[in-house]
Amino acid sequence: MHKIKVLYLSHSSTLNGGEISLLTLLKNLDRDRVEPLVVLPGEGPLCSEIEALGIRMIDSSLDRWIRYSWDHLPADGLTTQRVARLVEIIQSEQIDIVHSNSSVIHEGGLGAKLAGVRHVWHIHETLTDHPELVPLLDLPLILHGIDYLSDAVVTVANTVQQQFRDVGVTEKLRTVYNGIDSALFDKLEGSSIRDELRISRDKILVVSVGAVTERKGYPHLLKAAEIICGQRSDVHFLWVGPLLGKERPAFEEAISNCGLQDVFTHLDFRRDIPQILKFSDLYVLPSLNEAFPLVILEAMAAGKPVVATCCGGTSESVxxxxxxxxxxxxxxxxxxEKILVLASNQGLREAMGQRGREVFERKFSAETYARRMEELYEHLLSSPMTTDLSGSVENILFQGAIQTYETLTTRIEELRIASESLQAAQRSCGHLQAKVEEAQDRLADRDRRLADLVDQVAERERAIQERDHLLAESRGTAQTLKQDLTATQGELAQANIRVKALEERLRQTESILAAERKGFDEEKTKNANERKAECLRHEEKLSEIEKQINEILNSKSWKVTAPLRKAGSFLTRK
Known part of the structure; x- marks a missing residue:
């Protein structure tokens, strides 16, 4: 049985959604039916994963006609040289089908067309109104170019087809859902993310995975978390994915403004997403724009309920x-609201998670994904080519179109560089303008300060004038006071003379009083002595009388006459 040789082109060597989808396909291809070869633009984590599968890789630069703002033209060669390199690989390796794994690279389609082999363009992106991806050409022109350069346009969801249908491209469209290897979720070992982050088992762990960008909707999840934490204290949020430097200040400020520092954890890029999902309670996807997010399939494979925004193909998985x-x-x-419904009902979470696992096994397993791709390859090889460039005219026209595209993209790159230079100049002018405005503000501030100083000087001059006026008045008052003082001093001198005269009179009076007091005292002393002498004489007379009385009383005649006195006293009372 002839093996189908497929050349897979990856737009990058990282491990984001599209690259993981390619890796899953490579792991699950029936190698008896398909022989893969992979072209990658440089080294990256995807290389080691593919190498572990025993699949050969070729390092070849690839251009992007749909870019992020930071993308630039490859350094090694022009479009014609890179396409020629792919044609050489296709022919030397006898490739049957070229599989471009993203809409952002176009050289696989050009190389397949020139080499005369089938081309599958695998579309993982919804480009209409994409907030980050910018086409170099008008989007309708790019979508028609994808159609022209493909034998099959495979979209990851029916909703992704709409961008093609809107511009009239319908014939080659088909949907093949991405798949996930269920074995990654069936035998999980190792420590719990809860133990690593010290999140208790009684907390409801809500997980989101993806780069921390506004397109992934983190501002809306933070606002939702703020609402939830206002009603429950047992919910913890975990966001896993790279945080670019330019996003970090806004992200950290938003967490702080919502007061979520203790309930919202961020982890950078991790390889153990199945392990993290296993120990979560539910998965949340708050994106503004998606095609068909693989992480929803991973959550379903882990048996977890999903709350997702209705964008892209989420309605085809959830x-x-x-x-x-x-x-x-x-x-x-x-x-x-929906997170709270699930957080409040463990039985509902488990039932929805179980039904999600059943839907996953039925529609989104890696085996189903790989078998559908293999069937597509076989179908294409059994069908005629959509465009034959074997004729010289068609080949010349196609080569001319490539040359025109190369010139156009070169001019676009030159315009981009000029635009960046202009933007840099504008930023420089903006900085200068800001400096001028800052200087003007400083001058205005200086003028305000000068005006304030002038006002202060005028106020001081008025104060000085008032002080001079008060000083003049004070001087007049002082002169008057001086005159009054002189008059008062004269009066005081007269008063002193009068006081001295009075003092002299007082001394004289005191002398007179002293003399009179001395005479009075002498007379008083004399009178006292005389009265004392007289008292002594009376006392002597009294003593003499008492002595005479005692002599009478003690006499015999007194004693003999005592009865007669008693009788007389008795008769007198009668």
Missing amino acids: EDGNTGYLVPVANSEALA
Whole structure:
């Protein structure tokens, strides 16, 4: 049995959604039916994963006609040289089918066309109104170019086809859902993310995975978390994915403004997403724009209910009300409401998670994904080529179109560089203008300060004038006081003379009083002595009389006459 040789082109060597989808396909291809060869633009984690599968790789630079703002033209060669390199690989390796794994690279389609082999363009992106990806050409022209350069345009979801249908491209479209290897979720070992982050078992762990960008909707999840934490204290949020430096200040400020520092954890890029999902309670996808996010399939494979915004192909993986909930884009209140419903009901979480696992096994397993791709390859090889460039005219025209595209992209790159230079100049002018405005502000501030100083000087001059006026008045008052003082001093001198005269009179009076007091005292002493002498004479007379009385009383005659006195006293009383 002839093996189908497929040349896979990856736009990068990292491990984001599209690259993981390619790796899953490579792991699950039937190697008896398909022989893969991979072209990668440089080293990266995807290389080691592919090498472990025993699949050969070729390092070849690839251009992007749909870019992020930081993308630039490859350094090694022009478009014609890179396409020629791919044609050489296709022919030397006898490739049957070229599989471009993203809409952002176009050289696989050009190389396949020139080499005369089938081309599958695998579309993982919804480009209409994409907030980050910018086409170099008008989007309708790019979508028609994808159609022209492909034998099959494979979209990861039916909703992704709509961008093609809107511009009239329908014939080559088909949907092949991405798949996930269920074995990654069936035999999980190792420590719990809860133990690593010290999140207790009684907390409801809500997980989101993806780069921390506004397109992934982190501001809306933070607002929803703020609402939820206002009602419950047992919910913890974990976001896993790279945080670019330019996003970090806004992200950290938003967490702080919402007061979520203790309940919202961020981890950078991790390889153990199945392990993290195993120990979570539910998965939340708050994105503004998606095609068909693989992480929803991973959550379903882990048996977890999903709350997702209704964008892109989420409605084709999440069955609203059965395996999870779909909410409007950029609606934090609706997001919070559905998270609260699941946080409040463990039985509902487990039932939805189980139904999600059943849907996953039925529609989104890695085996189903790989078999559908293999069937597509076989179908294409059994069908005629859509465009034959074997004729010289067609080949010349196609080569001319490539040359025109190369010239156009070169001019676009030159315009981009000029635009960046202009933007840099504008930023420089803006900085200068800001400095001028700052200087003007400083001058205005200086003028205000000078005006304030002038006002202060005028105020001081008025104060000086008032002080001089008060000084003049004070001097007049002082002169008057001086005159009054002189008059008072004269009066005081006269008063002193009068006081001295009075003092002299007082001394004279005191002398007179002293003399009179002395005479009075002498007379008083004399009188006292005389009275004392007289008292002594009376006392002597009294003593003499008492002596005479005692002599009479003690005489015999007194004693003999005592009865007669008693009788007389008795008769007298009668």
